[in-house]
Amino acid sequence: MSPNPRNDVTAPLPVTVIGGYLGAGKTTLVNNLLANPEGRRFAVLVNDFGAVNVDAALIAEHDGDTMALTNGCICCSIVDGFADTLQTLRDRRSDFDHVLIEVSGVGDPWKVAQWGRTPGFALDAVVVLASADTIVDQADDLYIGDTIHAQLRQADVVVVTKLDLVTTARANEIRAWLTTATDATIVDGPASLPLLVGPRARGTSDPIGHPEHATSFISPPDDLSRTQLQTWLRDRPASVLRVKGVVLADAQPVLVQAVGARDEITNTTGPTTGLVAIAGPATDRDGLDRWIARLR
Numbered sequence: 001m002s003p004n005p006r007n008d009v010t011a012p013l014p015v016t017v018i019g020g021y022l023g024a025g026k027t028t029l030v031n032n033l034l035a036n037p038e039g040r041r042f043a044v045l046v047n048d049f050g051a052v053n054v055d056a057a058l059i060a061e062h063d064g065d066t067m068a069l070t071n072g073c074i075c076c077s078i079v080d081g082f083a084d085t086l087q088t089l090r091d092r093r094s095d096f097d098h099v100l101i102e103v104s105g106v107g108d109p110w111k112v113a114q115w116g117r118t119p120g121f122a123l124d125a126v127v128v129l130a131s132a133d134t135i136v137d138q139a140d141d142l143y144i145g146d147t148i149h150a151q152l153r154q155a156d157v158v159v160v161t162k163l164d165l166v167t168t169a170r171a172n173e174i175r176a177w178l179t180t181a182t183d184a185t186i187v188d189g190p191a192s193l194p195l196l197v198g199p200r201a202r203g204t205s206d207p208i209g210h211p212e213h214a215t216s217f218i219s220p221p222d223d224l225s226r227t228q229l230q231t232w233l234r235d236r237p238a239s240v241l242r243v244k245g246v247v248l249a250d251a252q253p254v255l256v257q258a259v260g261a262r263d264e265i266t267n268t269t270g271p272t273t274g275l276v277a278i279a280g281p282a283t284d285r286d287g288l289d290r291w292i293a294r295l296r
């Protein structure tokens with residue numbers, strides 16, 4: 001067998017940073033890449049800013065390692081933990097060919113990408129996902145619009161996700177709109193590895209802060225019925241932007257996914273993770289607490 005140049009352990013480890021707003025499809029993309037690894041062993045770093053990393057649980061088994069970064073946002077509050085994780089990767093250089101970092105939905109991908117410029121690593125690209133059904137509204141939103149615009153501007157590659165949810169005409173409008181919002185290469189999802197990797201980090205951008213999003217962890221009772229769960233999920237306050245996790249309903253593990261107004265409950269195999277609910281900056285805290293209390 002000819003030597004695989006990717007396995008040169010003295011070469012810097014390529015880093016791809018995957019950003020995009022809550023629910024844009026980041027974990028789905030990571031799982032697609034892991035399912036079609038093209039011979040690469042990935043180290044996957046996932047950041048959920050709750051105490052429980054639901055995303056790490058939702059990432060498929062793979063040849064490399066999944067490392068969860070919890071209890072803070074990697075772009076602003078868990079810098080030390082992140083630096084330690086990178087040191088671990090450097091020490092285990094020969095175990096991996098590529099690093100994928102899933103940034104939390106409100107995080108600043110470009111700030112995270114700067115870590116890809118530290119010794120031992122090579123920043124490959126900042127990939128930002130834009131959900132076809134929501135990106136234009138989100139970009140106009142009073143509270144999160146700046147975050148959305150900055151994420152798009154900072155991208156080297158923008159992947160348009162959820163094209164199945166819009167008409168062909170609308171998809172064309174979205175792509176045209178995106179060319180006004182970013183200089184990034186725009187590709188349609190689901191995007192495969194060759195479209196996403198290769199040295200193309202441009203490295204010009206302005207770091208952004210991001211508005212506060214409230215994260216709540218909910219551990220429902222084990223005797224919850226599917227109907228109760230469904231009703232509760234449907235009654236979520238409008239400020240709840242994202243709900244995710246694996247819980248028991250009718251004694252069966254189910255994956256709960258809600259993004260904006262869309263939601264689904266699907267059978268899955270365990271283990272259960274509890275639920276994480278993320279509410280936007282304009283949150284009625286009492287209403288949110290009352291809603292959460294209904295399930296506790």
Ligand SMILES: Nc1nc2c(ncn2[C@@H]2O[C@H](COP(=O)(O)OP(=O)(O)O)[C@@H](O)[C@H]2O)c(=O)[nH]1
Binds near residue numbers: 020028029
């Ligand atoms: N219809 C549709 N749903 C998608 C697509 N990509 C992701 N989703 C769904 O959107 C929800 C959020 O996806 P996820 O990958 O967890 O988003 P993340 O929060 O950015 O990591 C899940 O219910 C996914 O199944 C897509 O291309 N089309």
Ligand SMILES: [Mg+2]
Binds near residue numbers: 026027028102
């Ligand atoms: Mg995710």
Ligand SMILES: [Zn+2]
Binds near residue numbers: 106107
């Ligand atoms: Zn942050």
